[in-house]
Amino acid sequence: MSILSDLSDRLLPGMGFDPALDAALDLVERAGFTSVIYDYTPVPRSHDGVLITPNILEARRVPDDMMRLWRDGFYQLDPVQDAALSSAAPFVWSAFGPQSRIMETVLCERHGPVLGYMRDMRFSCGVTVPIHHPGGDLATFTAICVDAERDFGEAAARLAPAIGLLGQTFHDIVQTGFSPDTRRSRAMRLSPREIQCLSLCAEGLTAKEIARRLDRSVPTVTLHLNSAGRKLGARNRFQAVARAAHYRLLGAAS
Template identity: 50%
Template sequence: MSIRITHSPATQAHTLRQSFAELYQQTSRLGYDAMIYDFTPVPFSMEGDLITPSLLHMNNVPTDMLSLWSEHGYYQADPVQTYALKTCAPFVWSYQRPEESALRVVLTERHQPVLDYMRDNQMPCGATVPLHLPGGGFGTITGITIGTQQESALAETLAELSFIAHSFQESVFPLFDSEMLTCQHVRLSKRERECLAWSAEGLTAKEIARKLCRSVATVSLHLNTATRKLGASNRVQAVVRAMHYRLLEH
């Protein structure tokens, strides 16, 4: 078992692990050998790239898979994740015959490292349930078979896998802390977010300074730093980008 959580108190993390253990048991009963769960409060960047999940959990996968997906860009090159964002329906996928599976509409050369890795590790096919959540959050639950498997057999499990996935998400979501629900793609300080939030309301730096009992120079510094971190060219664009990443909601 491997799990990547950005932050969570010990008791909370323990409860999450228990929940994942139960989920793995349920997917195993459906015939899946490995299971992956991921959650991100914002699924893609302003440039359209997938954002590495705040929570990424894997059962019965190769030891290097978690680090490859969470730290080395394999998540961004995963065609299953790319396709999952485009649909609300559970689907079966195949790396044995990708041109005959749902993945055919998204596959590019960029995805080749993931295809090679999955084939080399005898994880040729599986099924995924996309979880499009209120407020823009996104997750998936994926069951993977190891060795030779027919995609038609997996298709028969989709309805039950979907029920398990949505029930699990509903039960586990209350365990997510504020850190897990905050997009980690761009990190702004509390004061930077506060200044941007007031800027989003139409206040000038001088008016924000009066609200926060700070100098105009200090407020301007916070706004300029946030603008730079967000890759924006001006404060209006910075507010738009901060809203996309849901950084003004906390």
């Protein structure tokens, strides 16, 4: 049975995350895959270009230590995630043998630890679906085959469009249940008052004008702006505003 023949019956609007991921696993297993991984991050990279560990990172039928390793730093070394940022279409990858064009473009020595782990775990082949939001959010849905037959890569390439539709359908269903905190970057935390002051600064207000707007003293506003700048590693207020915008913090105070 094909992946798509049962898609509308197995993945239903309003499903919870866990039942939906279980259903997605069942669908990819019918096509010969063994595992699925899904992740979501509202801001994929830090202001200095480092991959940010996703707010959601969940899997089915992967090694027991995999999610812990990825949360502890392997995510930042994952070539599949680098490729997902550069692609709008599903792509095939492998821990062994030839790679798809997009993977060849990003692979470098830095990815060695992750590739070594994938080889050790016999991740023969995978199809990853990048899901880009207009606001910059990134989700990926990945189907993996462990110990695949030699010619499975060719089959995976033919299945990539179907995996793409499955991944997008899964994401569309589960993302409706994301909380505001899930949709907010956790890589940088500012206090509500710091966000408020930076947001007004972004509108062009001086510290004196912000103080008047918030009915606070100028030294208090300056304290909040300087504190936000330190947390963001900014050299000045202009850079602080730019970095706060990068993390989508401006206007985020409740």
